[in-house]
Amino acid sequence: MEKSFKQLMKDYFNFTNGERKAFVIVLSAVLLIAIAPLVLFDGTPRQQTDFTLLENLEANDTALNVNPRDDREQYQDYPERTYAQNRFVFNPNIISLNELKTLGFKPSIAERILKFRNAGGKFKVKSDLYKIYGINIVFVESLLPYIDLPEQLPVQVENSKAPSTLFKPFVPAAIDLNTADTVALNRLRGIGNKLSQRIVNFREKLGGFYSLEQLNEVYGLNPEVIESIKPRFNNQLKPFRLININIVTVEELGQHPYLNKTLAQIIVNYRTQHGAFESKDELLNVKVLDEKTFEKLKNYLIL
Numbered sequence: 001m002e003k004s005f006k007q008l009m010k011d012y013f014n015f016t017n018g019e020r021k022a023f024v025i026v027l028s029a030v031l032l033i034a035i036a037p038l039v040l041f042d043g044t045p046r047q048q049t050d051f052t053l054l055e056n057l058e059a060n061d062t063a064l065n066v067n068p069r070d071d072r073e074q075y076q077d078y079p080e081r082t083y084a085q086n087r088f089v090f091n092p093n094i095i096s097l098n099e100l101k102t103l104g105f106k107p108s109i110a111e112r113i114l115k116f117r118n119a120g121g122k123f124k125v126k127s128d129l130y131k132i133y134g135i136n137i138v139f140v141e142s143l144l145p146y147i148d149l150p151e152q153l154p155v156q157v158e159n160s161k162a163p164s165t166l167f168k169p170f171v172p173a174a175i176d177l178n179t180a181d182t183v184a185l186n187r188l189r190g191i192g193n194k195l196s197q198r199i200v201n202f203r204e205k206l207g208g209f210y211s212l213e214q215l216n217e218v219y220g221l222n223p224e225v226i227e228s229i230k231p232r233f234n235n236q237l238k239p240f241r242l243i244n245i246n247i248v249t250v251e252e253l254g255q256h257p258y259l260n261k262t263l264a265q266i267i268v269n270y271r272t273q274h275g276a277f278e279s280k281d282e283l284l285n286v287k288v289l290d291e292k293t294f295e296k297l298k299n300y301l302i303l
Contacts, residue, residue, distance in 0.1 A: 088189030089232075091148040092123045103143065109135055125152055146187070174234040177215075178208045188232060190225035205257050207241030210299040217257075242302045245283070246276040258297045263288060277303060 086102050092113060095103075100110035112132055123129060126147045129140050175184055177199075185196035195218070202218050203209060212233055215226045243253065250268050254261035270286050271277060280298045283289055289297075 086192075087143070087146050087187060089146050089148050089187075092129060093117065103146075104139065106136075123149060125149055127151075175232050176234050177212065178203065178237060178240055188229045190222065190228065195221055202257065205255070206239065207243075207256075207300055208239035209237050210239050211237060239300050241300070243300050244303070245280070245301045246271065246303060256297070256300065258293055258300075279303070 086104065088103075090099065090103065097110050097114055100113060101107060105113070109132060112134070113129075116132065126144055126149045128149075129135060129143075129147070130137060175188075182193070182196040182200055185191050185199055186193060191199075198218050198220065199215070206214070209215075212226075212230050212235065215221055216223060243256070245267075248268075250261065250264050253259060253267060254264035256264075259267075266288055267283065267286055274285075277283065280301050280303070283294055283298070283301075284291065
């Protein structure tokens with residue numbers, strides 16, 4: 001006998017206790033998955049990371065053939081800034097390795113400059129130093145006044161038989177020893193802050209230099225350094241402060257580096273006893289004044 005439709009439906013959808021429990025678990029899991037996004041997120045659209053800038057930077061590095069490690073090294077806080085007092089005029093085509101280091105170049109860069117020269121390379125203008133791989137551009141810019149090379153090459157004239165006549169080598173301007181300040185003196189090789197100040201102080205006490213040889217009288221100034229810097233000075237020197245030997249006081253005369261208070265007193269006493277000096281040579285009559293001192297002192301005397 002065929003089952004009724006109601007009985008068939010009952011038989012088909014009838015579950016055991018185990019099947020009911022499994023159905024409830026599956027249904028609960030589906031509901032949790034469905035509502036989880038609503039619970040965990042506030043519904044605000046999330047902004048995606050924009051990698052465009054990073055991709056552009058990577059593309060630029062590739063185009064410029066920049067080594068990222070060298071790039072970081074180039075722009076870090078360089079120790080060259082502490083070498084300002086060691087600066088001097090130099091030609092990168094002939095300067096030695098040790099001199100490059102003295103100027104403040106990193107050892108690796110100094111060696112790279114020498115390798116460039118040994119391979120036949122030559123620096124023709126100041127800006128050629130920028131071509132050295134890894135060199136600090138800011139540091140080179142601070143050295144431009146000291147580089148013994150032209151700013152640019154001379155313009156070549158077509159059909160000229162002697163284009164070299166247009167080229168004038170870089171020649172540093174001559175320094176006037178009687179007017180130069182400590183900054184100008186400090187740029188000379190072998191002259192630091194202390195020596196430049198001593199030169200100026202001695203010059204003021206003298207009343208000016210009359211000879212470059214007087215630099216040998218500056219305390220602590222090495223004779224070898226003096227010989228190396230002499231070509232940088234103007235040889236035409238004249239003292240800027242002179243002493244009138246017939247009216248000068250003991251105190252004023254005794255302050256000159258070539259005299260002392262005792263010798264100044266003897267000179268003034270001689271003048272008082274014998275009258276005004278008629279010539280500088282008359283000072284030789286003062287027996288305690290030796291001829292060597294007189295030869296130096298007479299350059300500062302007037303009558």
